[in-house]
Amino acid sequence: MALAMHVHPLDKHLRVKRLPTIFCSGCGIGIALSAMLRALDKRISEGSVNPNKVLWVSGIGCSGRAVLYLNYDVAHVLHGRAIPFAIGAVLANPELKAVVLGGDGDIAAIGGNHLIHAAKRNFDMVVVMITNFIYAMTGGQVAPTTPYGVYTTTTPAGNPEYPLNVIKLVGALNANYVARASVTTPHLIEQYFYKALAMRGFRFIEVVATCPEMFGRHIGLRDSVEMFSELKKRVVYRHRPSLEEAMIDWEKGIVIGEFVERNNPSFIELLRGVKK
Amino acid sequence: MALAMHVHPLDKHLRVKRLPTIFCSGCGIGIALSAMLRALDKRISEGSVNPNKVLWVSGIGCSGRAVLYLNYDVAHVLHGRAIPFAIGAVLANPELKAVVLGGDGDIAAIGGNHLIHAAKRNFDMVVVMITNFIYAMTGGQVAPTTPYGVYTTTTPAGNPEYPLNVIKLVGALNANYVARASVTTPHLIEQYFYKALAMRGFRFIEVVATCPEMFGRHIGLRDSVEMFSELKKRVVYRHRPSLEEAMIDWEKGIVIGEFVERNNPSFIELLRGVKK
Amino acid sequence: MFSVGGVVSRSNNKFRVNVIVDRCKECGLCIFICPTKVLVRSGVMNRYGYYPPDPVFIDKCVGCKLCEYVCPDFAIFIEKV
Amino acid sequence: MFSVGGVVSRSNNKFRVNVIVDRCKECGLCIFICPTKVLVRSGVMNRYGYYPPDPVFIDKCVGCKLCEYVCPDFAIFIEKV
Amino acid sequence: MKYEILIVGRAGQGVLLLGRVIGLAASKYAGLYAVVSESYPAEARAGESRADVIIASSIEEAPYIKVLNADMAIFLFPYRIDYYKTLLQDSTTVVIDEEYVDPALFSKYHVVSARFSEIAERVVGTRRAVNIVVLGRILRELKVLTEDHVKKALEEIVPPRWLQLNLKALEEGMKL
Amino acid sequence: MKYEILIVGRAGQGVLLLGRVIGLAASKYAGLYAVVSESYPAEARAGESRADVIIASSIEEAPYIKVLNADMAIFLFPYRIDYYKTLLQDSTTVVIDEEYVDPALFSKYHVVSARFSEIAERVVGTRRAVNIVVLGRILRELKVLTEDHVKKALEEIVPPRWLQLNLKALEEGMKL
Amino acid sequence: MRRAFATGNFAVAEGAMTAGLRFYAGYPITPSSEIFEYLAEELPKRGGVVVQMEDEIASINAVIGASWAGAKAMTATSGPGFSLMAEAIGLAVITETPVVIVNVMRAGPSTGAPTKTSQSDVFQARWASHGDYIVPVYAPWSVQEAYDLTIKAFNTAELLRTPVILLSDATIAHLWESLTIYDRGEVEVIERKIPKKVSDEPYPPHKPDEDLVPPMPIFGAGFKALVESLLHDEWGHYSPTNSVYHSLVKRLVDKVVKRLSYVYEQETRFCEDAEVLLVSYGSTARTVYLVIKELRKRGVRAGFLRLKTLWPLDEERIRSCCPNAKKVIVVENNIGKIYMDMSRIFRNQDVFPASVLSLELPTPSEVLEAVEPWL
Amino acid sequence: MRRAFATGNFAVAEGAMTAGLRFYAGYPITPSSEIFEYLAEELPKRGGVVVQMEDEIASINAVIGASWAGAKAMTATSGPGFSLMAEAIGLAVITETPVVIVNVMRAGPSTGAPTKTSQSDVFQARWASHGDYIVPVYAPWSVQEAYDLTIKAFNTAELLRTPVILLSDATIAHLWESLTIYDRGEVEVIERKIPKKVSDEPYPPHKPDEDLVPPMPIFGAGFKALVESLLHDEWGHYSPTNSVYHSLVKRLVDKVVKRLSYVYEQETRFCEDAEVLLVSYGSTARTVYLVIKELRKRGVRAGFLRLKTLWPLDEERIRSCCPNAKKVIVVENNIGKIYMDMSRIFRNQDVFPASVLSLELPTPSEVLEAVEPWL
Ligand SMILES: Cc1ncc(C[n+]2csc(CCOP(=O)(O)OP(=O)(O)O)c2C)c(N)n1
Ligand SMILES: Cc1ncc(C[n+]2csc(CCOP(=O)(O)OP(=O)(O)O)c2C)c(N)n1
Ligand code: SF4
Ligand code: SF4
Ligand code: SF4
Ligand code: SF4
Ligand code: SF4
Ligand code: SF4
Ligand SMILES: [Mg+2]
Numbered sequence A, B: 001m002a003l004a005m006h007v008h009p010l011d012k013h014l015r016v017k018r019l020p021t022i023f024c025s026g027c028g029i030g031i032a033l034s035a036m037l038r039a040l041d042k043r044i045s046e047g048s049v050n051p052n053k054v055l056w057v058s059g060i061g062c063s064g065r066a067v068l069y070l071n072y073d074v075a076h077v078l079h080g081r082a083i084p085f086a087i088g089a090v091l092a093n094p095e096l097k098a099v100v101l102g103g104d105g106d107i108a109a110i111g112g113n114h115l116i117h118a119a120k121r122n123f124d125m126v127v128v129m130i131t132n133f134i135y136a137m138t139g140g141q142v143a144p145t146t147p148y149g150v151y152t153t154t155t156p157a158g159n160p161e162y163p164l165n166v167i168k169l170v171g172a173l174n175a176n177y178v179a180r181a182s183v184t185t186p187h188l189i190e191q192y193f194y195k196a197l198a199m200r201g202f203r204f205i206e207v208v209a210t211c212p213e214m215f216g217r218h219i220g221l222r223d224s225v226e227m228f229s230e231l232k233k234r235v236v237y238r239h240r241p242s243l244e245e246a247m248i249d250w251e252k253g254i255v256i257g258e259f260v261e262r263n264n265p266s267f268i269e270l271l272r273g274v275k276k
Numbered sequence C, D: 001m002f003s004v005g006g007v008v009s010r011s012n013n014k015f016r017v018n019v020i021v022d023r024c025k026e027c028g029l030c031i032f033i034c035p036t037k038v039l040v041r042s043g044v045m046n047r048y049g050y051y052p053p054d055p056v057f058i059d060k061c062v063g064c065k066l067c068e069y070v071c072p073d074f075a076i077f078i079e080k081v
Numbered sequence E, F: 001m002k003y004e005i006l007i008v009g010r011a012g013q014g015v016l017l018l019g020r021v022i023g024l025a026a027s028k029y030a031g032l033y034a035v036v037s038e039s040y041p042a043e044a045r046a047g048e049s050r051a052d053v054i055i056a057s058s059i060e061e062a063p064y065i066k067v068l069n070a071d072m073a074i075f076l077f078p079y080r081i082d083y084y085k086t087l088l089q090d091s092t093t094v095v096i097d098e099e100y101v102d103p104a105l106f107s108k109y110h111v112v113s114a115r116f117s118e119i120a121e122r123v124v125g126t127r128r129a130v131n132i133v134v135l136g137r138i139l140r141e142l143k144v145l146t147e148d149h150v151k152k153a154l155e156e157i158v159p160p161r162w163l164q165l166n167l168k169a170l171e172e173g174m175k176l
Numbered sequence G, H: 001m002r003r004a005f006a007t008g009n010f011a012v013a014e015g016a017m018t019a020g021l022r023f024y025a026g027y028p029i030t031p032s033s034e035i036f037e038y039l040a041e042e043l044p045k046r047g048g049v050v051v052q053m054e055d056e057i058a059s060i061n062a063v064i065g066a067s068w069a070g071a072k073a074m075t076a077t078s079g080p081g082f083s084l085m086a087e088a089i090g091l092a093v094i095t096e097t098p099v100v101i102v103n104v105m106r107a108g109p110s111t112g113a114p115t116k117t118s119q120s121d122v123f124q125a126r127w128a129s130h131g132d133y134i135v136p137v138y139a140p141w142s143v144q145e146a147y148d149l150t151i152k153a154f155n156t157a158e159l160l161r162t163p164v165i166l167l168s169d170a171t172i173a174h175l176w177e178s179l180t181i182y183d184r185g186e187v188e189v190i191e192r193k194i195p196k197k198v199s200d201e202p203y204p205p206h207k208p209d210e211d212l213v214p215p216m217p218i219f220g221a222g223f224k225a226l227v228e229s230l231l232h233d234e235w236g237h238y239s240p241t242n243s244v245y246h247s248l249v250k251r252l253v254d255k256v257v258k259r260l261s262y263v264y265e266q267e268t269r270f271c272e273d274a275e276v277l278l279v280s281y282g283s284t285a286r287t288v289y290l291v292i293k294e295l296r297k298r299g300v301r302a303g304f305l306r307l308k309t310l311w312p313l314d315e316e317r318i319r320s321c322c323p324n325a326k327k328v329i330v331v332e333n334n335i336g337k338i339y340m341d342m343s344r345i346f347r348n349q350d351v352f353p354a355s356v357l358s359l360e361l362p363t364p365s366e367v368l369e370a371v372e373p374w375l
């Protein structure tokens, strides 16, 4: 057997010299990234995506760091501002296929306004939000997705807020695709991302992820395997669920699936005057 | 008859010396304000609201200017930031009954993130958003609510975007009350605001308003009466409509009514540990 | 009709319609909305150059207050007599 | 078992399991997820102080790639032989 | 060379447009340097509108943008006359719309006066054209601009459907 | 008076806690001035952890926060020994965990050495208590702190459920 | 009074509570987050409120709102978050709202090196917001001073009805050091002036007393306050005239300048005989102080001026602090900013920049290297 | 080349198009909106894109993204919007992204007087973002110069791979004035360096040429660019070490300073024999120039220095521009900012502030009143 074969099948998508990643052992972000790269790999081999036109943009946070390992045009910009950066890039060069990757804090807290306006515009991009229920990079503060009552470093008496359901939020807008997967279902991440890559308009995928280091620590699941298997237990797949079914509740369960799928004209098409 | 009687019944709520307002002739904002004051007047006469604890907060825009005429504690703060300002005030003094008043640009464009997070928190406040489909104060630029295809000064070839349905957006979150009225139905503004004043949690009322000067000019309805009657034609009242019915479409019609009404614990109650 | 402190009033036996002259911006909404066509654009300019409504056909006023509610400028109000 | 360029590999007659030793962070997810329990924490520390998995029971490998898919660190992959 | 024109009127009288037409004519068609600054009505003085037009051979001669010593002052409405008088010189040509402004106020100046608004209404059917009637009238005084300059400027600035009306107003003014 | 202590080890050996306990003991219980600065492992040197402890009678005497001339240097793991040696003086007391650090490296210094981690594991069941065993051992050298100061500091800093274990480790260290 | 051993971040939180903090809104960011986290633990126990907002813009606006509702209020952040607060600083200025903003400086520009120290935001602190104004800026050099100057920041804010900025840095933030914490009564705590309610008419929120500071008609007390971000007169009424512009903007500046002797603090050492003056501030000053002692040992007559207030500066005090110095060397961990002030202020001395761009507290040898060429 | 009669806002839009603008993102704000509105009409006709974003933060970030995608890109705003852009200015700096940001100054602080003029943002322009950096700032005094300096701003941005700020003001913005518009080829237009693609390996986005400016590996061309807001090495790799910190931050500063003779522009008049130098810039300089001519008539030998570049300053050129002046008076429409620079730069002259705080272009008598006490 040729030595050359003993190379990870995704290595060509990676800046392998920068590995290992900075992620903690067992961090779910890597699982998501790996799944996305398999999807992209398929698209590229099929010839339906030109790798030179792929642009990854991320904000600040653990999740955002993922793009730094990618062998593509990549931008690691301001906390919360990946979406407008990508919008500018795509408008200046509509050949670009922009993928925004970010944490739940990055995309839905500080970046929430850009999220809703990009979805409202049905802007030509794929946004993948890693929901790990916490501000991981900064050390375990409450995120908009943190479950009610959970201890975090900024809610020591327990989170007083009910979490934000980002799927429902984005689903209320003009996005062409809204789906949720989990790092416990990497094949679904792959499948959804694969589909999203070929669609037009705004495509949003929430990936529920393990963060044993921060969220895990807070809820007593510091061990990677334990956290993974606890998340796995909670995840329920539904075929084409409605937005009402989009429950994401650490106690009662997390529904994954494809909530919205449509084929409306994208922002750039509208700008060019192409209507339905 | 005593002279004293020849005073407008709302004058006690107004800084009358500052009248007339800066609003253009026939501007819908004044209609909305007048309706809100009637509701407040009722609440105060009933004794269910203490006028000394009422706080009006607004951002920048024509709509925001309305609060400057009110004989209450009033803050006219930054464009888009009325909600967080009010949040701080209410948290520091939970006796305050905060009403945020703003334009559709102020609340849903630059202030969109604060809107969704306040709704997510079910924060103790009433937010009244004046939807006039345009950035009026700055001279007629496109707003998130501007109908598709309409000429504005920043979309001279017609607005390429489909509008934001703010009711659906807020309805997807944890708000206790979500309603829409129109300046052509002042009694509904009054009724909804009256109800909202006595509720807990986040209460959102969208008031569809005429702006003959800017939006009217753009769509050929420069005349106050004409614009008012054209809006009136488009408004359809529904009894307890669902969020799906919350259409707001200048061509097809504008559904008004009370979309969401519930009685979940508010942010401050949750913070204090009061659950359902 | 009488005018006190900038307020022009006319009454029938049930209602008095009052116009605070200098607040009016002549938008015409009150005239438009009045179901019984009580109001007419007056011929007297106010301080800001506007012509406020005049409840000329006051007899027809049914006290519905639609004019008061539609006025964006707190310029017209109805009293019971 | 053989090891080339930091990759430890074992194969049965259908599949080869490869572990890129220095990428592994010993999270144990591959071991956990493997339906046939092929993998075992090895006793040899990698450059960063972690103990990567060793496909000790390679005979049982069914090539499902669950280990490859669950690995957050691009540290394990399966090849057909 | 420097020529300063003060124009005062109220909203709707086209004060700003008048300033711009003169500026454009001077700048683009007469090859001169021109600067026009506009004052929008402040809330307290609702309706007041003012344009300061300065024509010179270069910016060097006229760096400041407001009229300090008017060569011509046009009053279409009598706002703050006392204040504006401080900007006049003995030699200033004062142009007034008699209907609104009392010529007696300017007895010591060279006054050009007519019922410009009325004329506008009469000849082109709208008082809004008062500005262009005035423009026609002052061409004679304004040595630096020719009819041709001004017509070209009008053609450039005025939307086609209003052009004829404006040219008519101009002619009418020139006849005065 | 100024006493500088350098502590170097790897993540998990409690280097930072050791620094803080000494600082707290000196500051709050011995009535001295103390400053402790911590260096977190930079990505490139994963695992390295360092605390600089300086005890003085006031900030005046010790404005700078890093060890320049160590009075004591504690090495629980052999990171960048050559670099750290530049911070030692002839008189520095060098404390090492023999299991990881070769005493021969410090032949010209006064070396206090033991298999601290092993001892910790043996007596309190976890190598993580190595820091407190060391603390017990160095009390004798550290003239400025008494057993009492250190115990009070431990009581304050360590969560109650771990306290007994730590006090045990301390005792054990003092016995060495 | 009690002795503690604590970090600079802890000291800021404690100082704020000693000063009477009642409201904190924030958004996590390294290296400031522990201030937030410690307050989240402690402040609610003491009757205050702590809330995490969706971003820094929301945080600072909430803090301003809370202050108007009568609470002493603070937020803490680092460079990226402070940049986002620029607009609202102006709001606090023009509405005369006492708030304290802590910027724990880290290395920039942009996301930079989040865990690393810096002094590069010293000018941003002054001029981040548009418009004309003066906002007091304090920079502690130790954990104790982080505590003391936090109290001072609150006192200044409340005394002058102004936003005040505390510029800490990553070094101070994470340094553990001896700290004395005071109880109420042991340290001066200034409370804002609140008018007495005498009528049902609106109270003018910007009508100054003789000290140029208006009593603050806080919300909920019947004052009918009108808080206005537009240019306003004493009543809060928008009024875009030069006379209102002058009386507002100049007063906002003058009220601070008038109390310069209160606002401005510095510390000097060895200045009597010094021939060369080393100027520094914040954490860097610690190394500089050591270096000065070293230089003195070597026979260089060096003096030390440490700025505790970075804005506004008492130029007279600075100019006269070291009468015999012929040279002034400004040591700072940035590309040379306060240097510009010093070269403006010291007109009869040669002024030299000694920038030490370092991600850690500059070492004595780095400082020496930067200073020596000018000696 | 064609003659026009236009406002300053129009001139900025035209200048940007002459310079090759291809992307504009903005958010409406008085008194800058006409730039946006005119571009919304015109730019799409010329193949560019104009988009209204949800706020100014989104606008500037989109502009930075667009620049990385290869477009010359701009946004325009006024004080409140500029304040919101503070964070992203740092992003553009550290990622070395050429963008032009126009701030049409209006009176502040805060919402202030939106339709009124000011020069109060001259320091904000320099120091709005956290961290150490230098960003060029231009200030036009006429409609023509608004056009010319917009082109210059683009050229500087593209030449140096840096954000550049154009500080216009409400007076210039709405002034109508003679304007000459150039066609392509009639005026220098600089294009950024883009590397040649030679390999499939990632191209280092921050590896400088001799001029300290790295070629820019724009998106979509196979360069595998890594755009990093963290402190980074030539490859864009995060690396929080002092050596990387120095080589990045110092280079970012040095690349601008190295080209100071290109970046910095000033204009002088009557300086040969001048005994008193009046320094001014932007719209205010127009009144100052008139006043100087007036003073000269009265026999005062006044000279005129007008800064076209407000940052960085060529201190040497400034210092030597007026060799015989004994006094320097700085006239500006703010509380006295560039005055601070001048008093630092002119060490052998007495330097005086002549602040004219005015909502309109200062009148000759206001300027005289401010200047006379120092004559
Ligand atoms: C303007 C600004 N505010 C705050 C921060 C600090 N910060 C860095 S990452 C982060 C949040 C991380 O949470 P999330 O987005 O959920 O990503 P995760 O680390 O959980 O993947 C914050 C607040 C910042 N970099 N910039
Ligand atoms: C940060 C900031 N950006 C922009 C502006 C300019 N501005 C003032 S009002 C306004 C929008 C007005 O639209 P809307 O909120 O819909 O209110 P309306 O005037 O239509 O009632 C804008 C963009 C501002 N004041 N502050
Ligand atoms: S802190 Fe959590 S999210 Fe961040 S790398 Fe570690 S496990 Fe992953
Ligand atoms: S511009 Fe429109 S919204 Fe503003 S006051 Fe006039 S009519 Fe009302
Ligand atoms: S109260 Fe009714 S009937 Fe009477 S004038 Fe008003 S609208 Fe007309
Ligand atoms: S509605 Fe009010 S403002 Fe309008 S015309 Fe009638 S009275 Fe006047
Ligand atoms: S491929 Fe499947 S069976 Fe084989 S080792 Fe991996 S998980 Fe186990
Ligand atoms: S999943 Fe990957 S990182 Fe985790 S133990 Fe297995 S090979 Fe190692
Ligand atoms: Mg997260």
Ligand SMILES: [Mg+2]
Pocket (backbone or CB within 6 Å): B061, B103, B104, B105, B130, B131, B132, B133, B134, B135, B136, B143
């Ligand atoms: Mg609007």
